[in-house]
Amino acid sequence: MADIIQIRAKIDTAVLDHYPAYLRAEDTEDPHGWCLERARVTVRAADSSGYKFDNHRLEKIAENRRIWLHEKYGKQLLLHRAVERAGTP
Known part of the structure; x- marks a missing residue:
């Protein structure tokens, strides 16, 4: 299940x-790190x-x-500006 994290920054x-x-993964207490299966930011x-x-x-x-x-x-995981496609939310 996906976690949704909301951050309010200017x-x-x-x-x-x-x-x-x-x-960016920084100072994680998990010795195994983060396993990302999906990453989207709005x-x-x-x-x-x-x-x-x-x-x-x-x-x-x-x-x-x-x-x-x-x-x-x-x-670090680099993100790119997403291009909206017909039929995608």
């Missing part, structure tokens, strides 16, 4: 395309418009589509 949405978007502006970010390697859930984040493997 971000200037006018500059979203000027800086890299990524998830940034909502004050006017309720949304900007979606995704990692293309995790778009479809499958046994071979997992990324581990840990000190040994790498702690």
